Amino acid sequence: QLQLEESGPGLVKPSETLSLTCTVSGFSITTNDYYWGWIRQPPGKGLEWIGAIYYSGKTYYNPSLESRATMSVDTSKNQFSLNLNSVTAADTAVYYCARYYDTIEFDAFDTWGQGTMVTVSS
Amino acid sequence: DIQMTQSPSSLSASVGDRVTVTCQASQDIENSLNWYQQKPGKAPKVLIYGASNLQTGVPSRFSGRGSGTDFSLTISSLQPEDVATYYCQQYDDLPLTFGGGTKVEIK
Numbered sequence: 001q002l003q004l005e006e007s008g009p010g011l012v013k014p015s016e017t018l019s020l021t022c023t024v025s026g027f028s029i030t031t032n033d034y035y036w037g038w039i040r041q042p043p044g045k046g047l048e049w050i051g052a053i054y055y056s057g058k059t060y061y062n063p064s065l066e067s068r069a070t071m072s073v074d075t076s077k078n079q080f081s082l083n084l085n086s087v088t089a090a091d092t093a094v095y096y097c098a099r100y101y102d103t104i105e106f107d108a109f110d111t112w113g114q115g116t117m118v119t120v121s122s
Numbered sequence: 123d124i125q126m127t128q129s130p131s132s133l134s135a136s137v138g139d140r141v142t143v144t145c146q147a148s149q150d151i152e153n154s155l156n157w158y159q160q161k162p163g164k165a166p167k168v169l170i171y172g173a174s175n176l177q178t179g180v181p182s183r184f185s186g187r188g189s190g191t192d193f194s195l196t197i198s199s200l201q202p203e204d205v206a207t208y209y210c211q212q213y214d215d216l217p218l219t220f221g222g223g224t225k226v227e228i229k
Contacts (some may be wrong), residue, residue, distance in 0.1 A: 047166065047209055049218040061218040096165055107172070107213045108156040111164035
């Protein structure tokens, strides 16, 4: 059964780097047509797409975060990761990892992790 | 970026009511639109893809329509388990963008 699970520190100090990993189980991260993405949701607010990565390593970022975000993939561990540097309180949010299925017929986030709350505070 | 505007931001309706949420794109996105349901404390779940296609396992009381810039999600008979926030999301162009959400409650 496919599962995605986010892991990483729940508290990050301002100006430091937020690092999260998403472990995928029950499905190979190298399957064609599937991208692996990060979405965040500040408390009480809406959803913001951070970026996505293909198993080949090709990345796509939201321009609003591109200068601070770096995504990577580790196919041997079936994991992908997000680093967000120079964080501020505005980066406090629930961070979700999700699978994005991209075909002619279907183009959506079809499976999500449960989300992990990251607070930026000294 | 393509801006997605949802209305209303919240609504309250009775069980059995027909409920419609709208989403407007800032430019023509053809039918490149998905709808997600997010229950309190949970991750979003896709309900409708490609503007009008029901995701497997989603009750048939949910439907979507629209193309171009104007889209809608309808719940034909609101049920207590439909209490959630609903988001539209466009995939016509990067960055992927979401609407601000519509919170649906039971009156």
